[in-house]
Amino acid sequence: MKDGQGAYKWATGNTYKGGYKLDKRHGWGEMHWVDGSSYIGEWDNGTQHGYGKMIMANGEVKEGLFENGAFKKFASKEEVEEIMAVLNP
16 A cells, blocks of 8 residues: 555556555645646645646646646635635635
């Protein structure tokens, strides 16, 4: 079981490097997909959650608030920290 910092490469070639908690991506980490897209940011319970930056294979960039794996809104890291503080007092 992965817990703490680590790295993993799937058979598909996708890679992750960062934090783990109870065998799930957690804390700060970066994921790179073989199609050229990548995500660098916060994870919770295996999904993108909190502040992050997603760069799509076509070059589109989404930077801001992610909740449960979905991009919610463009925001600075500071704005996301304020939002998360309200959501998770």
